[in-house]
Amino acid sequence: MQYQKIDNQTFVVRIERGEEIIASLQKFCQKESIVGGFFYGIGAVDKVELAHYDVATKKYSSKKFTQALELTNLTGNVGQFENNLIIHAHASLADKKMTCLGGHLVKATVSGTAEIYFIQAPSLKKNLDEETGLKLFCLEKNL
Secondary structure, three states, X not given: OEEXXXXXXXXXXXXXXXXXXXXXXXXXXXXOOOOOXXXXXXXXXXXXXXXXXXXXXXXXXXXXXXXXXXXXEEEEEEEEEOOEEEEEEEEEEEOXXXXXXXXXXXXXXXXXXXXXXXXEOOOOEEEEOOOOOOEEEOOOOOO
């Protein structure tokens, strides 16, 4: 992985062939002491695990793919839950027939590159929402 700081809160991150995206972002955030942020990116992967969350059952189901896929969109955020860093990402992917897949990104191994624009934010805490079973941002104001 390589990265460059653009300004006080913005980075460009390149994850290299053979590296895993979520683990690489975790290392990047630890190295830069990042505890909150948002990111988006594109690239190519060949080993992927996607998941889908069912709010009614409060459980994820997942599926693995081992084929060449274009990472047409990677979008996510970074927060903290019980002092642990949480990388939460969703991905849209396309196969060679240009059929799209998408969901919560559990893991993805880069086959070509992954280029990510990362915006650091102040510490973003997450709390467990009992109703949905999800770890949601704990924000100060309600409308």
